[in-house]
């Protein structure tokens with residue numbers, strides 16, 4: 001990281017839990033960083049520090065941010081680049097999303113009310129009553145999945161609609177040494193085949209790519225990723241499976257895969273010391289690193305809940321046995 005002073009350094013912040021989550025004070029406005037002229041060293045240094053803090057804490061919350069969808073797009077590029085994402089990484093275009101009029105990806109509108117030409121479907125009839133069934137990392141069915149996702153909430157119900165975040169560093173650290181060793185040598189299949197079914201059922205075309213990286217093309221919506229993924233920014237190991245997209249551990253029997261995944265998904269859902277529940281206020285922006293954290297929305301409201309979302313694609317996931325390490329072990333050596 002750069003030694004240049006950043007706009008973050010005097011800003012008060014609060015760690016939300018020991019495992020995950022950092023919230024800044026509302027006086028810190030990301031718009032002020034975006035407004036710095038290109039070439040101002042503080043701009044790059046601030047984005048680098050922000051990228052590191054987001055990857056370190058899994059999710060960072062920035063209350064009451066004055067940011068337009070265009071600002072969010074600029075922010076996504078700036079943070080993605082500052083985090084060292086590959087040069088060909090771009091904003092992700094979801095397979096079910098419509099493109100902008102210029103044919104480019106656009107900042108998505110997450111809403112329970114909006115309907116973008118029939119593509120944004122209310123899947124209530126496909127939703128489990130067990131809210132934790134929705135825990136996921138964004139777009140892990142892609143060969144090059146997400147690094148940072150950003151959501152700025154602009155319309156909220158009077159109560160409800162919280163988002164839960166889960167530390168995948170902590171999930172790794174909760175595994176025993178023999179389990180870590182076994183899973184570190186295995187990969188799992190992630191599938192977004194449900195999008196093909198949804199498109200057929202509701203009669204819309206899927207976006208076949210590229211979706212934020214040259215590898216993210218075609219309609220297989222399937223990828224194989226290491227189960228233990230080393231975060232490219234912090235070097236910490238993280239458990240990288242999720243019950244929305246991961247359907248098979250490769251190289252073991254069907255029954256072994258099912259039993260192992262069942263345990264890992266239970267660990268993610270039930271280890272509440274690895275979770276934080278974020279209660280939104282209008283204008284709040286959360287940015288999370290999908291290789292450090294999972295998340296889950298809470299559908300406990302009827303009124304409108306809408307926000308702007310961007311997803312920036314990262315690197316091909318990898319397990320780095322040589323340089324990677326446990327977050328828990330790393331923190332021990334710091335004190």
Ligand SMILES: [Fe+2]
Nearest residue numbers: 136137138295
């Ligand atoms: Fe998501």
